[in-house]
Amino acid sequence: MIKNEAKKTINIGVVGLGNIAQQHISNILERKVAGACVSAVCSRDQNALSLHYKQTHNINHYTHYQDLVNAKEVDAVIIATPTMSHFEIAKYALEQNVHVMLEKPIGLSSYEGEVLLSCQSSKTVFALMLNQRTDPVFAKMKDIVDSGLLGNIQRTHWTMTNWFRPEIYYQVSDWRATWKGEGGGLLVNQAIHNLDVFQWICGLPNKIKAFCEFGKYHNIEVEDEVTAFLRYPNGATGLFIGSTGEAPGINRFDIIGDKASLMFNSGRLSLCTNSVSTAEFSQQTDDMFGMPDTDKENIEIEEAVNQHAVIMSNFVAAIDKNEELIAPAADGLASLDIANAMLLSTWQNTEVSLPLDRSEYQQNLDLKIASSSLRTKSLRKANVDMSASYR
Template sequence: MDKVRFGIVGIGNMGKGHEGYFAKNEIKGGELTAMVDTDPSKLDWARCHYGDRYQLFDNLDAFFASKAFDAVLICTPHYDHPTVAVAAFKHGYHVLVEKPAGVYTKQVREMNEAAAKSDKAFGIMYNQRTNPLYQKLRDLITSGELGEVRRTNWIITNWYRSQSYYDSGGWRATWAGEGGGVLINQDPHQLDLWQWTVDMMPMRVRAFCHFGKYRNIEVEDDVTAYVEYENGATGLFVTTTGEAPGTNRYEVTGDRGKIVIEDGKMTFWRLVVPEPEFNAKFKGGFGSPECWKCEIPVKGSDGTQHKGITQNFVDHILKGTKLLAPGEEGIKGLTLSNAMHLSTWTDNWVDLPINEDLYYEKLQERIKFSSFKKVTSELKHMDVSGTH
């Protein structure tokens, strides 16, 4: 194989966005050959704008049977990500899925199991992993430069969304339509980076989610979560869609200093002597380790983003390049958001891995009374419009 042919599932905002870089031939060794959507209006739009550039399908059965592609790029609504992925694996296709991996970990675990049984590549569109700031942070932590992690703190409150945004679609900010609010729609990238950069997951979570605090919605729009790690470190994650102006500040403290990412810059307050060593030797009463403020140079700005993940996926298939965002890792960030919901619903600590059956039960209770009634259907009738 010298080229990977892609088929996009869902001609919504995300599907159209991915089509853009394929149309400009920006993916070396990759091309877009097919698209599918069950919404006739979106297919009409595609015919009008794309002409006969791609094979277009109105149902997944015909799409999968066509063999007009080698890999699928899934851009459907959240709930359908795992279902479409499992079907694609069964039909022998490589799979690249948009974030989040799904809505609940029980379903995503089934997707991961299907991937493991196949011999196909599996990736997830965690495009923020291409950002050199977070790549550098991960390198400084995993190399031991920061020492043992003691505290993580991410304030990500610059997700401002007005009521008119939520009113623009009946599925928005509903348990049945999206499966959550700020945690499942806006924060999947940060939840992924939170565990990816420090290379560890918490062992337990205590969270306080507020549902419809600032907007007339049924899901969470304000969250404060506290986590504990196995090594004794602690963490805090604060997010909302109801504050202006917002903040995006990620701070990680280790026993060799602290690193802060804010306003597109990385600052490393590096201790000359590790704190435990200073503490063991210092006899002067008041005092603290000598600290150097280092502005860490980082090449690039936001990274290669979506097309970078797609290029890496193609290179993995054609050249064996290591995946930057393996699809199996999508369950990690989702586990954090599920744990935050479950902690709030049970008003208690939640140990990781979470009780997936209990989470599913609690989610179904909310879906039952959701203002948006999701219509369950067979694959061939599935909504694949991808209106993220």
């Protein structure tokens, strides 16, 4: 793709003023996102925070997203609202040819995401905040797998159980961890990042059999634990385990190939390379208990990045300089398909094939939504340290 020189400052409106929205605003105000400024914010009520932005940075406040978009003072919007409103707000912005950066997930379901993508015109940039694609460790893992160094992938395994969330995380929200407000729990909130990176590096499975536990550790109606078995088109197998109920939890991601194995464990990356491929050694050796010689390398990655700022900078550059997106919104369908397939497999107690029948899943989700309601928020005051939320 040919890149052009920068033309102007991109005016951004932020819809929502919750924790993640404030982080995006701070990144832009602190000039960690080149070529962008915040020109407007939107929340249901004007509050001390919005008044602060007006007084300190001359940022206008709106109480309805349509008014913000219609005012024509923004080139793009960041949508950082509860999941249940993603579809409605993004659809309106896209129909007005306003560029959209949408917080994950792309919708309550991949069916909803597919409909939303149909609203995008050739004039608009539509991106998703899949920030973990910029993690230097995961980027290195993808480079290694894509290089063919591992040979044919035989098995994948990610145990991601350090997404622990205490009860207050749910109590102070009326929408979180409800079918009506979020369309799920662990899989569509926390682990959607892992599922995205999983398929981004290893590819999409074609069959999934999952066992989800609903409200096992928390007073919620949606899943807070999952164990899922995967099969890939080349015959490889996989396992994904996630939980928000374990402490301290585990974060280990293994990719086993015929020629080498790649292992990620709590931020540390190692590569074991066979002297000859496993299949070749197995056929040629006369040693009954033999094993190919291996060379182990610990891969040191010292680089640290502001993941959200990198994705936002790329979004701005895509608008202004036609730069290729790191995380186009369409890429959000794959991880959501996997999450939806895991839930459908549990509900139906059967193996689910991919590509997912998105209409079938939506029908099942609609039944859950029909019997779901938002909770009454607790009056307890939660201590919020957003840096502690990232794993």
